[in-house]
Structure formats: structure tokens, C-alpha cells
Amino acid sequence: SQTIHQWPATLVQPVGSPLSLECTVEGTSNPNLYWYRQAAGRGLQLLFYSVGIGQISSEVPQNLSASRPQDRQFILSSKKLLLSDSGFYLCAWTGVGTEAFFGQGTRLTVV
Template identity: 95%
Template sequence: SQTIHQWPATLVQPVGSPLSLECTVEGTSNPNLYWYRQAAGRGLQLLFYSVGIGQISSEVPQNLSASRPQDRQFILSSKKLLLSDSGFYLCAWSALGSPLHFGNGTRLTVT
């Protein structure tokens, strides 16, 4: 069966520090991968999605970047965090015709 792992679960980082959030998927090949950000109790904003290794589409201009170094690995990064980067970050995967499957999220607090 397919599983998705996202870590860390929580993270507190100072302004100006770098960020690296990792997401890996098991049990499937060539999934579509997504990074979403969610404000408290609200909908999800699509940040990046990828349909293959090295293929990244950015949805909104921002202080973040994404990379897909391996088929089932998706990384969200920042060189210098801003206070406005705080939020709940969710990684998800899908295959053609299937719904999204989400990880349990990372709660990021930038102080």
C-alpha cells in the first residue's frame, strides 16, 4: 500500500534562517507531488506541484522553492525565512485519476 511521510511535524525557526521540509512517498511510482500551505482553519493554498523528477511548477511568487531530486521525494526550502512563512505545510501525492493523499503536515513557526 502507498504511504506518505512528511517531517518534521513541528518546527520553530528564527527569521532569516534556512528551511528544509522533506516529503517521501512509498508504494507508488511517478506520482504527482504537491506542497500546500494552510492558514489556521482555512483552505489550502497550492505552492508547488511536480509531475516528474526535476519538474517543478510554482503557483505563487514567494520566498520558498521546491525540488524533486528523486521520483518519490519532494523538498520545500527557503534560504531565509520570513515571519509570513509561518503556517501549516502539507505534502500530498496523487496518481492519474486518483484523489490526493496528504501527509500529516508540518507546523512551522517563524519567530
């Protein structure tokens, strides 16, 4: 069966520090991968999605970047965090015609 791992679960980082959040998927090949941010327990904002290795689409220009170095690995990064980067970050994957499966999320607090 397929599983998705996302870590860390919580993170407190100072302003100006770098960020790396990792997401890996098991049990499937060539998934579509997504990074979302959720502010204040409300709507999901799509940040990046990827349909294959090295293929990244950015939906919102901002202080973040994403990379897909391997088929089932998706990384969200920042060189210098801002206070406004605080939020709940969710990784997800889909197959062809399937629903999205979500990781458990990372609560990022920038202080």
C-alpha cells in the same frame, strides 16, 4: 500499499534562517507531488507541484522553492525565512485518476 511521510511535525525557526521540509512517498511510481500551505486552519494554498523528477511548477511567487531530486521525494526550501512563512505545510501525492493522499503536515512557526 502507498504511504506518504512528511517531517518534521513541528518546527520553530528564527527569521532569516533556512528551511528544509521533506516529503517521501512509498508504494507508487511517478506520482504527482504537491506542496500546500494552510493559514489559520482555513483554505489550502497550492505552492508547488511536480509531475516528475526535476519538474517543478510554482503557483505563487514567494520566498520558497521546491525540488524533486528523486521520483518519490519532494523538498520544500527557503534560504531565509520570513515571519509570513509561518503556517501549516502539507505534502500530497496523486496518481492518474486518483484522489490525493496527504502527509500529516508540518506546523512551522517563524519567530
